[in-house]
Amino acid sequence: PPDVEQLGRSSWTLLHSITATYPRNPPVSLQQETRAFVTAFSKLYPCWTCAEDFQAWLKDDRNAPKVSSREEFGRWMCEAHNAVNVKLGKERFDCDRWEERWRTGWKD
Numbered sequence: 001p002p003d004v005e006q007l008g009r010s011s012w013t014l015l016h017s018i019t020a021t022y023p024r025n026p027p028v029s030l031q032q033e034t035r036a037f038v039t040a041f042s043k044l045y046p047c048w049t050c051a052e053d054f055q056a057w058l059k060d061d062r063n064a065p066k067v068s069s070r071e072e073f074g075r076w077m078c079e080a081h082n083a084v085n086v087k088l089g090k091e092r093f094d095c096d097r098w099e100e101r102w103r104t105g106w107k108d
């Protein structure tokens, strides 16, 4: 099986990069496909215990993917990542800065 940390860093890079290039006004069809992608991703993620916990987190209605705009989807992904950070005893990331980190680049 792949290295869980390396897999994680690569996966978050892919996921946050997807939100950074997501349309500001996605058509409803893309919103549906995006929800389906998140569900499929949670089932296919090749770290089984990670995948189980992520699926359980997704099942809570409050954590349903928010995909109606780039801003919403980017923040939602940041919150998803923070849920894993908290579980692993890592620091929470300030989600006001997700776009700076993943789209526009740090200003300092």
Ligand code: FAD
Pocket: 004, 005, 006, 007, 008, 009, 010, 011, 012, 016, 045, 049, 050, 051, 053, 054, 077, 078, 079, 080, 081, 082, 084, 085, 088, 090, 092, 093, 098, 101
């Ligand atoms: P990462 O957490 O990989 O973060 C990479 C970079 O993203 C950071 O350096 C920072 O710049 C930025 N970042 C950090 N937090 C956020 C945020 N909230 N929003 C935006 N950007 C942020 N590992 C396990 O050991 N057990 C698990 O159960 C587990 N579940 C996972 C579930 C999923 C869906 C994914 C994608 C990964 C999971 N991982 C799990 C891997 C774990 O999240 C980390 O990727 C791994 O531990 C490496 O951590 P890291 O400290 O290098 O930084």
